[in-house]
Amino acid sequence: MNLFENIKMAFASLKSNKMRAVLTMLGIIIGISSIIMITTLGNILRKSLTDTLNSQGGSKLVAFQISLKPEYVRDYYMTEDLITEDMIENVAERFAEDIEEIVISGGYESGKVRYRREDLDVYINGVNPGYIARTSDEIIAGRYINDSDLARGANVCVISEKQAKKLYGGVKEAIGQRFSAKFLGQNHEFTVIGVYETKMTALMSAMNSLNTTAEDWDTEVYVPYRALTKIYGGSEEAFFAYYAIVNDGVDPTSFCEEVQSYMNNRWYRDNDSIMIRYMTGESEMAMMDQVMGIVSMVIAIIAGISLIVGGIGVMNIMLVSVTERTREIGVRKALGAPNSAIRSQFIIESIIICLIGGFIGIILGILLGNIAGVVIGTVAPPSTGAMVLAVSFSMAIGIFFGYYPANRAAKLDPIEALRYE
Secondary structure (H helix, E strand, C coil): CCHHHHHHHHHHHHHHCHHHHHHHHHHHHHHHHHHHHHHHHHHHHHHHHHHHHHHCCHHHEEEEEEEECCCCCCCCCCHHHCEEHHHHHHHHHHCCCCEEEEECEEEEEEEEEEECCEEEEEEEEEECHHHHHHCCEEEEEECCCCHHHHHHCCCEEEEEHHHHHHHHCCHHHHCCCEEEEEECCEEEEEEEEEEEEECCCHHHHHHHHCCCCCCCCCCEEEEEHHHHHHHHCCCCCEECEEEEEECCCCCHHHHHHHHHHHHHHHHCCCCCCEEEEEEEHHHHHHHHHHHHHHHHHHHHHHHHHHHHHHHHHHHHHHHHHHHHCHHHHHHHHHCCCCHHHHHHHHHHHHHHHHHHHHHHHHHHHHHHHHHHHHHHCCCCCCCHHHHHHHHHHHHHHHHHHHHHHHHHHHCCCHHHHHHCC
């Protein structure tokens, strides 16, 4: 009996027991669809994270932060360990040809804004004029914080479009108004000098959709970081980290290594525990990929267990099928069918069950993954490698779990088989 005839007989057998065939495929469908859905979601999230990173400076954005030396003496930071304004200004001057913008965030306070009888959450973020370069914000009214505001520590702020409309009735109406926020135990007033609109990436939109207040309110308010220093009662600025956006054509990694070496040799050589480390946009993306890879692997393992359970189900049904068709096997062997023909008949039937389940699982996984992608706001194709692996794994399950029933059928004694009722 040739391959075509075996396939034809396998489909005839499945057709005669439709419900049993569907239930047998269920474990395979669930396992394969889970794997495809996870890989599709991984591609979607990776694309969204890349879009978010690109909207915040992309590969041109680098960070420098204080960190413990490998041979540290103490595991805590002191004031003299922090990065000072003078250090940042010195780096900006020395590497002026490579740097497009210096980005600083100096202070972050949670507070409340009173709106009618409701207290709304806000976060007061002390920044420098370059900070907008690492956000996806666009000024739509007024202006952003400038060098003069920073130097004076002016009590000015930039609020969101949603905040402006809710508190003042409109974007233009907000300019020049007093913005009062309660934090650090008392009310602090700022003059609104600008209104921003956040250009949402797909991932940001999806995250905002989970926030019931996101439709008419944003939490971020920007003020000069020296304004926060005055509120704290301090006079000097020091930071745990700062950012830089490099010019086009500058290799971020080479630039970071040079700046890191310069800062460590100049200011941290004699520090017993603290040094400067850098981080690039690519390294952040690599870390995200690593985390997502671990999560995907765990879920894939769970899906693999589902496939094994499905394979056991296939073996169980094939054993039932062998028992039901004992007389048929006896007749074929009495007519001269070799053991290999009987064995291949049942293995092919097992493979077809798994392949059909695998293809259904692939289609279902792609659909479910892209439905989730629509919620996030972007779609991405599934991994071709994952689909090939899924089909191959389906065939392997069919062969592995179909061999024992097929071999059992091949070894039946034809006389005993013909006697079977």
